[in-house]
Amino acid sequence: MMQFIDLAAQYQHLKEKIDARIHKVLDHGQYIMGPEVQELEEKLAEYVGVKHAITCANGTDALTLALMALEVGEGDAVFVPTFTFFASAETVAFANATPVFVDSDPDTFNICPIDLEKRIQVVKGEGKLNLKAIMAVDLFGLPANYPELEKIAAKYDMKLIEDAAQGFGGEINGKRAGSFGDIATTSFFPAKPLGCYGDGGAIFTDDDDYAALIKSLRVHGKGVDKYDNVRIGINSRLDTIQAAVLLEKIVEFPSELIKRNWLASKYTGQLSATYEVPIIPEGYASSWAQYSLLASDSEERARIMMKLKECNIPSMIYYQTCMHKQTAFKALNEQYGNYPNADKLASRVYSLPMHPYFKESEFDAVTKVLMTL
Structure with missing residues (x-):
């Protein structure tokens, strides 16, 4: 699996x-x-x-x-x-x-x-x-x-x-x-x-x-x-x-970073015409802890993630509840105003499989599902 x-x-x-x-x-x-x-x-x-x-x-x-x-x-x-x-x-x-x-x-x-x-x-x-x-x-x-x-x-x-x-x-x-x-x-x-x-x-x-x-x-x-x-x-x-x-692991880490960036580049190349893919500013490099896409809204996200699950492809949400909405911080909730960008991200973002040992066949399986939605 x-x-x-x-x-x-x-x-x-x-x-x-x-x-x-x-x-x-x-x-x-x-x-x-x-x-x-x-x-x-x-x-x-x-x-x-x-x-x-x-x-x-x-x-x-x-x-x-x-x-x-x-x-x-x-x-x-x-x-x-x-x-x-x-x-x-x-x-x-x-x-x-x-x-x-x-x-x-x-x-x-x-x-x-x-x-x-x-x-x-x-x-x-x-x-x-x-x-x-x-x-x-x-x-x-x-x-x-x-x-x-x-x-x-x-x-x-x-x-x-x-x-x-x-x-x-x-x-x-x-x-x-x-x-x-x-x-x-x-x-x-x-x-x-x-x-x-x-x-x-x-x-x-x-x-x-x-x-x-x-x-x-x-x-x-x-x-x-x-x-x-x-x-x-x-x-x-x-x-x-x-x-x-x-x-x-730190000896292997530079090689793993190369593989992570290779996978991220493949995802972006395949999906950017259809999906909102990550933006990396000029001069920046990511270690790609996650590769995250943006759905148009929470309903589309749920639909995409359900289809991936049906095809035995894991996906995750980071983070669906912002800090200002956490129960533990209820006393601070909205004290300093609203957080429109963060709230949109929390309802739209989802992450695809990302690790240095991902196989080309697995990449093909993920993108095949996404490109048929």
């Missing part, structure tokens, strides 16, 4: 190398913060092009650690896209800060710089919250508009966080996702472009002080000695076996 993301095929391709890496960990027995963790952090920093990569237990913790390092707390406003996964806004609320939702760019689906500045001005005018940070998300693999976001952050003296959970491997003019903003984060959830075989995450920064602080915070706020805790932290360490898996 066709897989939406075929992790089994990836494992079979890398089985011998991954198994050897895992057995090495089993032999030395350093299951937490073993030597593979430091080796992975060095390779991640080199790949992204930053001074520091600090691994942690998952992508949500990565965001939490970034907010802790930036001292985000009660009374602070953090501007986040409303069209994204729940964790982005959840971590802001968990820090006792206030998430302020921002509408989407209708072309890229990422946070809209124009709408962002409008909402910053509204919050500033109200005078109730401190303008603290912007958290941008690299949705579906495409980096957000960091050239504009960096200008806005500087203009209002705010920090900028890059949530590259989906964007790892993406680029803007050769600068890789994970290297934008004051601090960037990513997730190694198995379905991500670079995923492990469990949970995992990482934080990226060029700032030595932030790096040292995050390394302390991820291990209960420890000082020089692990039994001297100098601050309140959390327990968020990447286990050594997951690091071992990622060490082999």
Whole structure:
């Protein structure tokens, strides 16, 4: 049966190398913060092009650690896209800060710089919250508009966080996702472009002080000695076996990106005359965490997805409920106005199978169904 993301095929391709890496960990027995963790952090920093990569237990913790390092707390406003996964806004609320939702760019689906500045001005005018940070998300693999976001952050003296959970491997003019903003984060959830075989995450920064602080915070706020805790932290360490898996996957990752881009190009070439396909701005490169189309409305989306299902072709919706409509954020609902672009995306977007081990025959099966609708 066709897989939406075929992790089994990836494992079979890398089985011998991954198994050897895992057995090495089993032999030395350093299951937490073993030597593979430091080796992975060095390779991640080199790949992204930053001074520091600090691994942690998952992508949500990565965001939490970034907010802790930036001292985000009660009374602070953090501007986040409303069209994204729940964790982005959840971590802001968990820090006792206030998430302020921002509408989407209708072309890229990422946070809209124009709408962002409008909402910053509204919050500033109200005078109730401190303008603290912007958290941008690299949705579906495409980096957000960091050239504009960096200008806005500087203009209002705010920090900028890059949530590259989906964007790892993406680029803007050769600068890789994970290297934008004051601090960037990513997730190694198995379905991500670079995923492990469990949970995992990482934080990226060029700032030595932030790096040292995050390394302390991820291990209960420890000082020089692990039994001297100098601050309140959390327990968020990447286990050594997951690091071992990622060490082999990151070697293969550049080749997998080529395959992802090949598949995306084939989809676009075949479907662009009939469907609304993804738009990649000039100078940008996506890691294609998802390949998403836009239906004309929710009814057409449901009809297309049902036909794909009847033909045993998986498809998914990301994300059908925006942050401003989530039950958990009911108290903030519509506080700062409407989000027309995001609401349209939530009712229209759907994603096709996308992974580096997709076969030509599977591609033909997907496009055959879509072209007969």
